Amino acid sequence: MPSFQTSPGTRDILPPQAGRWRAFSTVFADVVESAGYQCVIPPMFEELGVFLRLGDATDVVTKEMYDFEDKGGRHIALRPEHTAGICRAFAQHRPATPWKVWYSGSNFRYEKAQAGRYRQFDQVGIEVLGASDPLLDVEVIALGWQFFAALGLRSVELMVNSLGDPGDRAAYIDALRSYLTSQSGQLSEEARATLERNPLRVLDSKRPQDASVIAGAPTIDAYLSNDAREHFASVIAGLDALGIPYRVNTGLVRGLDYYQRTVFEFVATALDNAQTAVGGGGRYDGLVEDLGGPATAGVGFALGVDRTLLACDSEDVFAGESPLVDVFVVDVIDGMTALTLCDAVRAAGYTADRAFDGRSMKSQMKSADRCGASIAVIIGADEASAGTCTVRDLSTSEQTVVQQSELIQHLTLVLGARTPRRNTQ
RNA sequence: GUGGUCGUAGCUCAGCCCGGUUAGAGCGCUAGGUUGUGGCCCUAGAGGUCGGGGGUUCAAGUCCCCUCGAUCACCCCA
Structure with a gap:
């Protein structure tokens, strides 16, 4: 037993899963940046008061807050979600409206963990502050919908409702x-x-x-009210215009108190665990004002990364991909040639790896195979004395001998040209 | 916070019901079979306070109690 392990409700995201998480954020950024949203990175903790507007009857506020007093006597809380902090940032900096931002990061809630629920959990999301147009609600919903589609998910259901004005x-x-x-x-x-x-x-x-x-x-x-009714009708008309399927669910209530008018939720119907809501959001027109800013309209959503990836698993889409290795350099002399050849190969834009600790050729070849390299470049005694290297295609087992100085040229022939890495020397 | 299930090798697990030599398997790892070559095959090796503590017993991985952790569900939520 190791002396330490992860705290309850937290876990290590290891390779290759971590690479999948990064790819997830990249796809999300691609989708929302195409609509003019820009990345925002608020702090992970704020004064507790920022989050109390989420609702004093909500579990998030009453029993799930990770709060503590810092050395300066301030009452601090780790963020349980992103929206409040982003509204605080808006009130503090007063950017030009409409302010369209996206985020990707961790939140913290003191809950007991289960499938798809953790104390530290990641969300991606968007927020728009400073516009009350119902067609903006439609844009926000549509971007969430399109993101799920971009991942390859098919069994996602959209539920919408209106909570009316306060x-x-x-x-x-x-x-x-x-x-x-x-x-x-x-x-x-x-x-x-x-x-x-x-x-x-x-x-x-x-x-x-x-x-x-x-x-x-x-x-x-x-x-x-008539206004709220018309607003909701426009949202519905917009969804129809985009051909996005939805279900009006008058029982849909979100977990936080700041929502008014439009609320929506994305449900992954392929999930067989208890947590099937993979994302949700809505309009929160009074929140910025509650935090001491000007009266400002707001709308956005948050999507749970864990749950969405679970949904991807159950639909067998968006599997993680291990990074490809183009070249594995096998050096059975002293490793020095592997050092310089790897450096040159990488500078030319190819990915390259090698073995360390002076292992046998057989062992190094095994490593080359395991990492999925396309090509092994072998430096044995003969090559070392002749200044050559043996280039072995690991799928066909064909080998050719080339001068070390001509290796890059040879790689462009067999692997195609690459964009050289930006030179930092 | 409440309840069910489960903690044995790096991973997945058998062994526990019915206590009894030195705790096993598969995969993975390392090396060898093949003195310059990966995948397949064969052989060997390394790797374990049986989650932790206490109790019962001549004897505990196995039975009892406590505790920690994981997992699933409730509550609630992404």
Whole structure:
């Protein structure tokens, strides 16, 4: 047993999985940068107050915050999500609007880990601040949709709903509370507890016992203001115009309190674990103002990297790829020729690896094979004295002998030309 | 925070029910078979406080208690 291992809810992302994570971010950046979004990197921790606007009835705030007092006596919290910090940054720096940004990074929530849920978890996402156009909601949703498609996922379902404006929402919650209270005898014990804290979230219950009560509950659409209703209608019209399939789910309630009007969620139906929501978002028009900034509209989404990759696994798409090695240099003299040849080969734009610690030729050839190299360049006694090297094609086993000084030229013949690495010498 | 399942070699696991020489297998790793050549095959080797602590016993990987960790689910959420 080693002295230390990862803390609960955290884990090491090792190769080749780590390479897959990096590729994931790259695909995401490609998709959203095509729509004018720019990368933003907020701090991993903020003053606790920044995050309290997520909702004082939410678990994220009441029991999952990773907070502590720093040496200066400040009450600090590790970010449980990105949106609040980005709104704080907007209020602090006041960039020109609309401010369209994307991010990729870790969040922290003190929860018990299970499949697709960790204490340190990664999200990618986008936020747009300073525009209230419903067609912007459509753009945001569409980019999420297109990203899943870019990964190759097919079994992703989009659910949309409108929570109305704050007044609509309050009126609806009142109506919902009285309905649920009147039916509480039929609700599960857990649902009754949830009803006390936040009636909206009862709608999220997956317990069969609660299904009939939920089915008969009043729905939000009857409580929407005219403005909110028109806004939602435009969102729906935009999704139709883009041909993006969706399901209006009046029971869709997001976990954070700052959402109003449009909310949406991406569900991976191919996942067989409990966490099938791979992403979600919505509009949060009051959040910047709550954080002391100007009244500013906002909309965005966050996608869970772990869960999305689990969905990729279950659909057998977006597998990780190990980096390719073009050339493996086998040097059984003293390794010095391998050192200089690798350097030259890499400078010419090819990938090159070699063995260390003076191992046998057989052992070095095994290493060449294992790393998937296309070509082995062999330096034995004969080659060393003649200034040549033997170039072996590892798939066909054909060998040719060339001057070491002509190796790069030879590689361009068999592997094609490459863009030379930027010279740092 | 609550509950189920599980911790034995680097990895995947057998052995535990029914306690009894020196704890096994496959894969991986290292070396050799092949004195200059990978994959396939054969042989050998290295690698273990049986998660940790306590208890029962002549004797514990095996039975009991505690604890830590993992995993899945609930709650909630990405």
